[in-house]
Amino acid sequence: MLEVLDVSKIFPGVRALDRVSFRLAAGEVHALVGENGAGKSTLIKVLTGVYQPDEGELRYQGEKAQFGTPMDAQHAGISTIYQEVNLIPQMSVAHNLFLGREPRNRFGLLDEKRMHHEAREILAGYGVTADVKRQLGTLALGAQQMVALARAVMIDAKVVIMDEPTSSLEPREVETLFGIIRDLHRRGIGIIYVSHRLDELYQICDAVTILRDGRVVHTGKLAELERIKLVSLMLGREMSGSFSAFKESDPEVSDAPPVLRARGLTSRRKLHDISFEVRPGEVVGLGGLLGAGRSETIKAIGGAYPLDSGDVQVDGVDLKKPTTVRAVKAGIAVQPEDRKAEGIIAGLSVRENIALAVLPQLSRFGLVSDAKIDAIVEKYMTRLRIKASGPGQLVGDLSGGNQQKVLLARLLATGPRVLLLDEPTRGIDVGAKAEVQSLIDELAAEGLGVVLVSSDAEELIEGADRVVVLRDGVVVGTLTGAEVTTEDLMATIAAGGNQ
């Protein structure tokens, strides 16, 4: 159906694809896996005309093909959901859905009525009920992802490519997605599916191709490949035991006074009287569905989201009206949800990114001390095992996992008392994920208070000592103890809705 032969793609300094051959059969759901930076997204972009291959050829429906632009690929029946929502946040939901192929009336003008009507109908099938005239950006990320999905599937596609479609979906939405995939499968449509969540792959994929460092290291039936083997192939080394790196044993949570105490956090309509506390060495998870207000809670504590009332205490000291500057001073470190937009500074080096928040401590009379910076950068690059060509490399050129670690290094360098981590493992591969998770454990063990937000229920359950469940900006329950299960979590979320 769709096939590439010996394709290479070279970026300045990187051979992103190295003589890759890949074959998608009709009606097949083909998993494409690999570490961060293995070349998955690049392969997809080559397949869909975003990039032109430097070597090799593309075959589509048995014939040699060449797509100059994504438009060409779309016309040929290849429809793609790219990694990270790629829609226009300022435009309305309906306009996004139909962009570039809007229905027109007999004067050649857009038929808004029809567009809205059809958009409503189509989206209903995906469980999205929001007003289609609303700005897309005001929708929750999950809903946005569903719009992107609907957009990709609604054209008469022969091939649908999905690059990490589930990274921002909640379990219910994932189910909807799988329903759609099964339906496409039945209709004989070929699907390429990229994900770091291995469970999903085994649920819906038939075949798998594993990329490592731009090369294909394995391709074949997925069912014939054991999980553990798959991971080893991806990483190029043996993996053993559990995939979650969180230690099973609950660390002793002391009855020391809490490092962080949030009381009655309230912000117009989004947060309502949220209170919880974190003790030193404790990992408190924030659970809930997308849009529950977890990110807002974290940002509010970090001073980046305006509060109407409520207060935040660190080590018993009240932060009067938290601002980001005050919060950092008090020992609060926030790792934002959106790494690219709010986390890293892509155009600066690893060194600058790590040192950024602690510059005053690394300088005298406003003059930075290179020696001090080098020392601290060296320390965290080693400690967090940051893989980069050197401290001078631009962060934007690192893989997702390493970007995340640089971000963590920046937080840790400030010597925080509390770490607030919003989706710390989103979009990073199993290897890096395990590293980040064990790091969280380590940090807690050193006596830091940690707040962890994750859409991955398992990660939350295993990683947290206690889970505070939010729904619509209200605390609806707290789960404690080692015996908490995913089911318990889901039940609490659901029960919260019935109150």
Next chain:
Amino acid sequence: MTMTLPVATPEDTRRTDRTDRIVEIVQRQGALAVLVVVVLISFATFPNFRSFDNTATILVAAAPPMLIALGMTFVILTGGIDLSVGSLYVLGGVLAAWASQFGFVTAFAVPLLVCGAIGVANGLLIAYTRMAPFIVTLAALLGARGLMRAISSEGSATFLVQSDAFRRLGNGSFLDIGYQVWLVAGLVVLGIVLLARTRFGHAVYAVGGSEDAAALMGIAVRRTKIWVYVMSGLLAGLAGAINAAKLGSGVTVLGTGMELDAIAAVVIGGTLLTGGAGTIAGTIAGVLLLGVIQNLINQVGNVNSNWQQVISGTFLALVVVAQTYLVKLRRVS
């Protein structure tokens, strides 16, 4: 220069659509609201302001800036900027006056061709070389002015309009409102339809909203960019031409600072310089607002010319701050 503004922040999903829309209209049409208030106050205060003639004068004077701001709106909506419009405006006027000796049609055709070609050059450079629009069009500003000086012997030769029909277009009127105003009104309506009701218009918003996403969604980003600069060039040339028709000659001492006026009008009209959001209706209100302020300063009469600048600057700041405040209100409520 493209500052990242927090464009869309997540809002409460439960808010009713109607309040949403009312607040949005006030926010989006802030310039219109200010315009209405200013006009009402002037009506009450200055008897001369009320006259029909005065209104017609304001509209005629606003015609060329309106065309320029119309083109600028498209450019800014894609996240770009066009500094060359002031020069193209003068160039268009000089060319129109010169070409009027060959008749009515050439008087339009020549400036449109030349200014359109410069627009194409702007667009190609911006779309294909990824050079910043600011700098490409700054070069075009210099180049076009140089060209204008070259064809008018360093600006000393003024071509007189030879075609009577062309001249009539400049000074004649229908229902006591100048032809130019009708022409501009027609083009503005076309522009509104183009932006709101065609695929091209949506592509413009998409490119400004997120260039990368638009490309991945199959929008022809480059073609869209090229077109907006062509439109901007054409409209600036046309503005020059109708102005030449009105003045009866290709005046060479025009147009400095015109690009900043146009940008100011567009921004006052609520269009974000980062692109992706804004309306032509807002731009119209912005242009008229600037025109009315000018007119008011004259109505007050005998204001020292230097104070006039101070007042304009202050007013500009107030309007934009008010705009921003409205946007913030909307975000918080």
Next chain:
Amino acid sequence: AKSEDDGSSAGSGTPASAGAQVVASASSGAATCTIDQYGGTKLDLKTAKVGFSQSEKEANPFRIAETQSIKDEAAKLGITNLTTTNANSQFNKQISDVEQMIDSGVQLLVIAPLNSDGWDSVFAKASAKKVPIITIDRKINATPCKDYLTFIGSDFAEQGKRAADEMAKSLGNKGKVAILLGAPGNNVTTLRTSGFKDEIAKVAPDIKIVFEQTGNFAREDGQKVTEQLLQSNPDINGIYGENDEMALGAITALKGAGKKAGDVKVVSIDGTKGAVQAIVDGWASAVIESNPRFGPLSFATAQKFFGGEPVDQDVIISDRQYGQDNAKADLASAY
């Protein structure tokens, strides 16, 4: 605030009568215009609504003196209903300023035009309401007594010519001369250039004009261009500045380059205090005046017109000039 000159500048106020404009040609054969020819009604200037449109900001001596002269004379005559506008050098603004004044019912317009062409729409409007237009200092290319009533002002080509005569005289009819041009595209620039060049060619063909660059009528540009000029043409003998400001900039440049007063002959046009002082100091050779005090002559002409008397279609004023002989004595009457 306290300026450098505080306390010493008590006597700087120029007597209003000093340097008043004088009409050059009272020749009886010149074309005239009457209210019957032009159309319109007789009226009393005192109670009339008068509009004055200034072209450039009141930010240089010429414009300041010009506007002030109009206002002073109006006050003197008891005209209470005077509206003034300023186009800030934007031509389109001047057009709409004037149109707006016509809309508001002015009965007499005095215009200092920014440009000589481009007045079609104004004429159309003014003739419909029979508003007489007096243009001052720059002429408008149109028909007097039809499109506008009359022009009062200097002859710019003549100024250039006189500057050329002075230059030729001070150089002894030979040498190399540079021209600091005014703002490009301005007809003052054009006429002062052509007048100068034609006359030089006629009276002193041995004077070579080796350099012409614009100084935009501004002192800083005049200085910068002269600095460059002195590097590329160190043997220059004369500099003709098309206004005083550029010439003064040139003098600063000459000083900076280590020249002595009189090494390079400087001739310019306008007659501002600074330039006349430069003659006294020996840096400038001659200054041709361009008199900005248009108030008295404008209103006198209007009074005649509204009173039914014929007025000249072209009122050319005689400009004085300053040289070594009279600079010191006449310094007080410079503006």
Next chain:
Amino acid sequence: MTTQVAARPAVNLKGLSQYGVYLAILLLVLYNIFFTPYFLTWSNLRIQLIQVAPIVIVALGMALVIGTEGIDLSVGSVMALAAALIPLYLGYGVVAAILASLVAGVVVGLINGVLVARVGLQPIVATLALFVGGRGLAVVISEGKLKDVRNPDLIYLGSGDLLGIPVLVWIAAALVVVVAFLVRRTVFGRRLLAIGGNRPATELAGLPVKRVLITVYVLCAVLASIAGLLSVARIQSSDASAVGLLIELSAITAVVVGGTPLTGGKVRVLGTVAGALLMQLVIATMIKHNLQPSTTEMVQAVIILIAVYVARERKTR
């Protein structure tokens, strides 16, 4: 992952983009040496340096603002304000006059900075207001009159020499060093670049973004007011309506031609100086060859395009 740095094939190209401005200057100088009489003289070099000094000073401030992804259109008006205040306070001595003009810079910078950082206006619009109003105010202050200055201390700043080099050039050079040091060695410089690189991220990292931004706009305006007062000292008169006219465009051009991207996050101080020098040489060459304004403008356009094309950032991500 990317343990790369495999041989960079584009080394030459990259070098060209880094050093394009310097190459252009070299070419232009070579041309002049052969085709322009009296070019290779000390007095000529001196004039070029003196003339470029004010633009360099303004461009330094502009580079800082551009580094934060901003732009400042009001620099010309600040120069005018500074110029207008000098004659007013010269009666108290040269120090008072200089202080007065610097205060004007601080005030304008504060207004710009607050509008950008606190009110959240887009820089081009925030500074447009003062671009329009500032010069008007300056002319109002000076009552529209051009005033000669005769204070010898002030004039020394504008046309005196120190160790054989004009004072003006010393001052500009000193400011270049200060700004380069600021960008490379200070906490403030790092923060400035971080804001330009990603403002939301910098804010979340707990940096005092607003304070830094306001400081940047104040610095830019103060540099502009220094340029303004030096211009007065050089021209030996204060003309608020003319000083610094259109300098914002020259300054932006110098910054961009010098290789600083308008998208922020990067400041090239030496490049900026080179950019200003290049444009100065272009204009000087045109004047020396007695070319018409039309030609000068068209050639400038072409040179800007070529210089920026060569120096443009190649998008790697």
